Amino acid sequence: MARRRERVDRGIKVRSEDVYALTSWREMLYLAAPRVLPVVALFVLGMTASVYWERVLVSTCMFAMLAISWDVLNSAGMVSLGQALFFGMGAYIAGTLNHYLGLGPWLTLPLATLGGGLVCTLVLLPVLRLRGIYFAMVTLILPLMIERVIEATKIFGGTEGLSGLTPLGSEHVQFLVALVAVWVALYGFRRMMGTDYGLLLKGIKDNDRAVMSAGINIYWYKAQALFLASAVGAFAGAFMTHAYQFVGMPVFALDYSIMPIASVAVGGMGTLAGPMLGSFILVPLSELLRGLGGLRTVIYAVILVACTVGLPEGVFHYLARKYTQFERWAEVDK
């Protein structure tokens, strides 16, 4: 007898999807747990961890923001291979404002976020019409080029960079700011993607010509999505600049472009939560492997490949499926 695996939504999911049917604590818990638990768990984890691991969590949050920014861009049909552009732009704006004008972190952070978003949008505006791999290649090349230009012209400290910048505050303050930022980014953008505005962005990704033929100026919306995503990336850059008290050429390095994409590949794209989960797996993992010395990158790469090949849909999609559906064997009709 031929059989196949069948997936069926759990009853509790069907009942609790409709807000008016929330009748029991169990159903409300079913909805709230996956949303509230990570927030609480991360807060407790960070506050009780050692200073070293608290710092790791802070940089994990920033990588998560870069990954979320990647997913927002991707939802609007733009594949970015150069998150380092956003990160580096924010980092350098915050760094120069602090170093040359002496502005404090609470002023440079918002300025770098908005300024970084604006500059990145303006830089990419001429190639907004490019699609797919062609747009991706431009974003891959830009940060590499800016890195070389800084090296050659020796502006903003050249290869030495700018050091001795104002710190953000104590470890706990840094951690709390990073935590609030990453949760605001995640839930804010998730909410946004659920509205008509988000639907429009998704429409541009699915079929841009159909959206155009509906009389909508897709370039204007793509520019807006680009601004939002690059502002988030710029915030991450500005934040890390103050956390390290240093800004230099490494902020445009390939690491900041590859890590977000790797997070997306591990976590699963399209949900914003997937990329975040991905970075919360990959960044601490690379820290854990630090004790292995030279083998670290090898093992890291092998795990990365195993994750992408073994679970191509992404960890988040896999978990979400297990949470909302059950599987059973069903007989195939003749």
Added chain:
Amino acid sequence: MLQGTLIYGLINSVVLMLVALGFSVTFGISGVANFAYGALYIMAGYLAWLGLHALHLPYWLAAPGAVLITAGVAALIYWFILLRVRGLVVSEVIATFGVGLAILELFRYLGFIGFEYTLPQVDASYNIGETVVDAQRLLIVAAGLALAGFLWLFTHHTKVGLAFRGIAQDERTSLTLGINTDKIAAFSVAFGAGYAALAALVILPLGTIAVNEGYNVLVNALAVCIVGGLGSTVGIIVASLLIGYAQILTATYLETHWMMIVSLVAILLILAIKPSGLFGVHKELEERI
């Protein structure tokens, strides 16, 4: 001075072209992403070195052995890794890049760094006009011409070569025409890796085999493929000449710092103005809207 610049510019261009040819077979012509390309290039160099110095094989056995093993490894990468994520572009890139990272860093971990890691080169030099050129560089030019010519003939006049181009155009249609797309894609990855190994065998004797070179090779190959246009052998030749001469001219008349910037600016301009590259097939609505 000018003559030297012209000759070394040509040699630099041919080096770029050799490096890009193999990448173009897989990525440009067959449309299969292989970002482990730089790692395979370096691996071929180390394999040849191991064959010569650890196993004490003669060169005529070590060199073809390195090429064959590299091609075999590439086919295995396709069969066990790439095949499972085929069609998911982000996963393809990340998976192959991860494999490349693992191979390169493994060599670094095993201690393959130093000046003793060199391949034998032809000892002779000739005067062309007033410029002295060593025989190895002339061999590179000859190998470049031969490999480029063979690639063009192969992709235009053999069944397998035409299948390479077929799966890039439309994989499903090629299936209906009796092309086993999985086998052809695996073969194209192996073929590209074989080209990478051949390029490594003629280029690497100029210096030492270094792990970091693997990353540069990938960026250079990508740059040449984009500027020339995906899928075009003629485009690769023209693009390597453009980028090669641009690099040598900036290195001569400006600082070496600007060498990389020039090629990056060239790529940016090409992408912004003519995304499909100089000789690529123009696909109006696929590249920009």
